[in-house]
Amino acid sequence: MDITIGVHGVINIGGIQILITDTIVSTWIVMGILITFAIIVRIRVVKFNDIPTGFQNVVEAIVEVFENYLRNTVGEKLMFLGNWFFTLFLFILVSNIGGLIPGFRPPTADWSMTVALALVTFVLIQAMGIRYRGIEYVISFFKPFPLFLPVNLIGELARPISISFRLFGNMLAGLIMMSLIYVLAPVFAIFVLPAALHVYFDLFAGLIQTYIFVTLSMSFVADAAKLAED
Amino acid sequence: MNMDLISLTTSIPPFGIDFNTLISAAANLVNVGILGAVLAFLLYRPVRNVLHKRTERIKKQLQQADDEMARAVELRKTYEQKMEDVEKEKEEILTDARKNAAEAGKRLISEAKIEADAARERATANIEMEWERAETQMRTAIIDVSSMMAQKFVSVSIDKETQDNLFDDAVSNLEGMRWRD
Numbered sequence: 383m384d385i386t387i388g389v390h391g392v393i394n395i396g397g398i399q400i401l402i403t404d405t406i407v408s409t410w411i412v413m414g415i416l417i418t419f420a421i422i423v424r425i426r427v428v429k430f431n432d433i434p435t436g437f438q439n440v441v442e443a444i445v446e447v448f449e450n451y452l453r454n455t456v457g458e459k460l461m462f463l464g465n466w467f468f469t470l471f472l473f474i475l476v477s478n479i480g481g482l483i484p485g486f487r488p489p490t491a492d493w494s495m496t497v498a499l500a501l502v503t504f505v506l507i508q509a510m511g512i513r514y515r516g517i518e519y520v521i522s523f524f525k526p527f528p529l530f531l532p533v534n535l536i537g538e539l540a541r542p543i544s545i546s547f548r549l550f551g552n553m554l555a556g557l558i559m560m561s562l563i564y565v566l567a568p569v570f571a572i573f574v575l576p577a578a579l580h581v582y583f584d585l586f587a588g589l590i591q592t593y594i595f596v597t598l599s600m601s602f603v604a605d606a607a608k609l610a611e612d
Numbered sequence: 613m614n615m616d617l618i619s620l621t622t623s624i625p626p627f628g629i630d631f632n633t634l635i636s637a638a639a640n641l642v643n644v645g646i647l648g649a650v651l652a653f654l655l656y657r658p659v660r661n662v663l664h665k666r667t668e669r670i671k672k673q674l675q676q677a678d679d680e681m682a683r684a685v686e687l688r689k690t691y692e693q694k695m696e697d698v699e700k701e702k703e704e705i706l707t708d709a710r711k712n713a714a715e716a717g718k719r720l721i722s723e724a725k726i727e728a729d730a731a732r733e734r735a736t737a738n739i740e741m742e743w744e745r746a747e748t749q750m751r752t753a754i755i756d757v758s759s760m761m762a763q764k765f766v767s768v769s770i771d772k773e774t775q776d777n778l779f780d781d782a783v784s785n786l787e788g789m790r791w792r793d
Contacts, residue, residue: 420654494636
């Protein structure tokens with residue numbers, strides 16, 4: 383397994399060349415899986431009963447557990463951000479778990495993906511800070527005194543960047559480890575050892591990193607929107 | 613990074629801070645944004661709406677149950693209050709009835725006594741009246757007998773012996789009348 387990102391083609395839009403990398407392809411695959419799932423849910427949601435069973439139970443549990451998790455983390459006033467965080471959660475989760483499929487490169491093992499997700503968090507932090515705290519939020523960058531503005535700005539940028547590196551580093555590390563295992567493991571062990579390590583690096587670490595990324599994103603946004611009297 | 617060089621290569625490193633990374637990040641952002649919109653429209657909102665509607669319906673049903681329970685408790689309280697009032701009213705009616713019955717009994721006894729006294733008085737008066745009438749009749753009878761004696765004494769030639777006999781007859785008649793009264 384190669385840890386470099388494969389390039390399958392180039393799309394030229396307005397003079398800007400966009401590389402069709404493994405990450406883009408993997409992202410489309412994850413999108414395809416999630417959109418297919420969403421279409422199935424949309425078709426069946428009209429037939430949902432008051433007493434859920436089977437598929438309905440799973441779907442309701444996912445949404446309900448996520449809503450409670452979101453409510454506990456960001457509070458009632460930021461519940462309208464549920465759409466984004468739900469997408470973030472499912473996308474990172476499926477991407478990370480996708481590492482279990484041979485030949486699939488998790489999109490989260492590419493920094494361009496994790497930084498894109500973290501930039502959304504950054505924008506949300508600023509937007510919610512200004513929306514709920516207004517001028518007080520802007521003034522907070524000049525505290526304790528105006529000379530600290532650059533330091534505060536770097537600190538503000540560092541938070542989303544750090545979570546993007548955390549997710550990217552963990553997933554890439556898992557990818558590298560698995561690549562090494564596949565190369566170095568003896569032939570007789572290649573069907574047993576990698577399976578156990580896949581469970582750890584892709585499933586366990588994947589779940590944990592998803593939880594950490596989403597929870598930290600939620601906490602940063604909720605913290606920015608938090609008023610002094612809250 | 614040189615674009616011409618990129619178009620020739622088949623792979624890039626997993627980490628790099630350059631223009632190409634920014635373009636990839638933007639492309640990823642667009643992809644995830646589209647995914648977010650689709651998931652919101654097809655998955656998150658519909659399921660959340662179903663859950664919220666159900667929760668609201670259950671809350672409403674619970675509220676209705678609570679309201680009905682409160683109404684039932686209120687109704688029960690009213691019913692018990694009415695029952696207490698009825699019981700109280702019953703006791704009052706019974707007490708009044710007993711009192712009235714006692715009074716009526718006393719009144720009846722008193723009236724009966726009065727009537728009995730009056731009857732006795734009437735009887736006494738009748739007796740006295742009868743007595744007087746008897747006396748009157750006796751006197752009349754004495755006068756009649758006396759008259760008859762006088763008549764016989766006058767009409768018959770009376771000798772001594774006859775006169776004594778007449779006198780004895782009159783006396784025996786008088787004694788017989790008194791005995792009868």
